[in-house]
Amino acid sequence: MKLRPEELPENGYILLDQLGHKELVPFIQTYMKKRTKFSVIYYICNFLIFGLTGYLLVSDFNSETYSFAAKFTSFSYGLALALLLLPLHEYIHVLAYKMNGAANTSYDANLRKFYFMALADKFVANKREFQIVALAPFLIISSILIGFIFIADQNWTLTCVATLLAHTAMCSGDFGLLSYFDYHQDKDVVTYDEVGNNISCFYGRLKR
Template sequence: MKIKPEELEDNGYILLDSLGHQELVPFIQTYIKKSTKYSITYYLCNFFVFILAGYAFMEGFDKPSYNIENRLTHFCYGLGIAFVLLPIHEYIHVLAYKSQGATNTSYSANIKKFYFMALADKFVANKKEFEIIALSPFVIITSILSILLCLVNATWTLTIIGILLAHTSMCSGDFGLLSFFEFYKNKEPVTYDDVENGISYFYQKVE
């Protein structure tokens, strides 16, 4: 949106909610449990990958060549690689922010609470813009992994599935924030980050 935070009230917006970045986890837990299209999509994607992993583990179980240790090893490779992808995930967020017009971008992380954030200081984003920002890493990384899943041999299938399972699970923050926007969609919510004070603000349109 081509509007500055200090101009929101003059343009018919009032404060809807605020999120201290240290309180991100309980905020996400609240809205990922709401019945919205984004929370449902998140759980369905996780369920699908979990079933896929189960199938990959059990395939060929009755054959003499079946080796559970080898499959577990490659699956764990995937879980480890997913953590390596975290900086790429956040970088895609930043690129998505820039594609929507943000200029002052940065990163934040809390290792203890295990969350990572891409931020755009004082950039006001509406629901449509935020959907692009939040979904870009999930769509891009999932698409690439799905293509690789069709190309790798059976030995590395569980590695790709392990990456998919871990990465999809770690997208809870993105889907939780999207669920917030969807839950309040009738209020036409917008948001911006105050990086200096570690707060994200959400405003609603006054009818």
């Protein structure tokens, strides 16, 4: 979006919310509880992948070669791989920001609350631009993992599915912010980050 933050009021936008980054988790939880398109999609994806994970854990249970310990080890590898994917996840966010025209990008993290953020200082993103930024890591990484599920041998299938399960769960922040936009679908909502103040601002105006 070509507007700068200081130009929003004169273009009819009013401040809807100001999110302190330390308050990200309760903010996300609030909008994941709203029944929006993106919250429903998120929970359906998690439910389906969780079901597939459970099936793979108990499949071949009656086989003489079945080993729950081996299955759980494969599952654990998947969780570890999901953690290793976090830098790639945030890097894809940044690339998507840059593709939309953001110049000043950075990262933030809170290990105690276990959240990670890609930020674009003073870059005003509209709904379409933000959807691209928010969904890019989920779509790209999920597509790659699903591809591996179909070509991996039996020993690695559960690892790939477990990685997909953990990574999808970790996308709750992205889907929570998308749910915020969807919840305010009666308005043209835009957002930008103020990195120096550790806040993100959401402005909106009635649709014309």
